[in-house]
Amino acid sequence: MEEFLAKVREYYAKVVVWFREFNIRKVVDEIRSMNWIELGHDIRHWIQKNRNNVLVGLGVVAALIIGLAWYANRQEQKNDEAANTLHNGLNSYNRALQARELTPEERKNELTRALQIFQYTLNQFPGSVVYSDALFYMGNGLYASGNYNEASQRFQEYLKKFPKRYLAANAVESIGYCYEQLGDLAKASEFYNKVRQLYPDSSIASRVGVNLGRLAEMQGNLKSAVENYQSVVNTSPNTAWGRQARLRLAFLEAKFQYFNPQQAQPAAK
Numbered sequence: 001m002e003e004f005l006a007k008v009r010e011y012y013a014k015v016v017v018w019f020r021e022f023n024i025r026k027v028v029d030e031i032r033s034m035n036w037i038e039l040g041h042d043i044r045h046w047i048q049k050n051r052n053n054v055l056v057g058l059g060v061v062a063a064l065i066i067g068l069a070w071y072a073n074r075q076e077q078k079n080d081e082a083a084n085t086l087h088n089g090l091n092s093y094n095r096a097l098q099a100r101e102l103t104p105e106e107r108k109n110e111l112t113r114a115l116q117i118f119q120y121t122l123n124q125f126p127g128s129v130v131y132s133d134a135l136f137y138m139g140n141g142l143y144a145s146g147n148y149n150e151a152s153q154r155f156q157e158y159l160k161k162f163p164k165r166y167l168a169a170n171a172v173e174s175i176g177y178c179y180e181q182l183g184d185l186a187k188a189s190e191f192y193n194k195v196r197q198l199y200p201d202s203s204i205a206s207r208v209g210v211n212l213g214r215l216a217e218m219q220g221n222l223k224s225a226v227e228n229y230q231s232v233v234n235t236s237p238n239t240a241w242g243r244q245a246r247l248r249l250a251f252l253e254a255k256f257q258y259f260n261p262q263q264a265q266p267a268a269k
Helices: 002-021 024-033 036-049 051-098 104-124 131-144 148-161 168-181 185-198 208-218 222-235 240-256
Strands: none
Touching (some): 051 131, 104 131, 131 148, 148 168, 185 208, 208 222, 208 240, 222 240
16 A cells, blocks of 8 residues: 555656656656556555545545535525515505505505515525625615614615625615715715716716715705716716706706806896
8 A cells, every 4th residue: 555655646746747847748658657457456456455435535525525416406495485584575565655546644654664575585594695784675665664763774784794795885885875865965965976976887886976066955065966967967967867868967957057067056036
């Protein structure tokens, strides 16, 4: 056995040296010169001598393969179950926000049900592929129900755990919405600007210009409002928020008769 292992180590050392030297011709020549028949006999002799150990090893490997296959199948089942559960929550959430035939009480009940399902998804499927989505929509549901502080906490939790996921930019923007609803316009502006800073390539990076323009209007800073709306029109003219920004510019121009966006002051009465 020791002699066999020594030969294996010797051959391995030769291969390492060969590849370090990048001498392919030498590698081929040396491989051809090896006594493969003798090596094959040594391997067969070792297997015969250690048959029980080999069988045990094969059994362990087989058990590991079966265990991994079972685990992978179980994880797939849990992911499917989690996705179906989240889908049910999103159905209630969308119905609460969009179904016109609902009474205010029915709308509230649908939203409550959505929040319960989102929380259940988070509790029961912490390692699932939809966990991050459930966390984000939990924040959305809390925002829709008027719990702005709790919603902000959920969005911040999302960013802490999933700063690179596809909804990260939306989470930053949503924190801005929460602060805006709470009346902290400075904080809201800070988070709207963070979308541009942290996720400049995001599809919503230009949309925050509409939010910043709205805040500027609320604060009476009409020059900043015009500049932000104009930036959206310039970068995203064919998007929904580009059209919204264009409408706000037209409204401000008609109301205050702007002749120069850089000055952007109301006309004298």
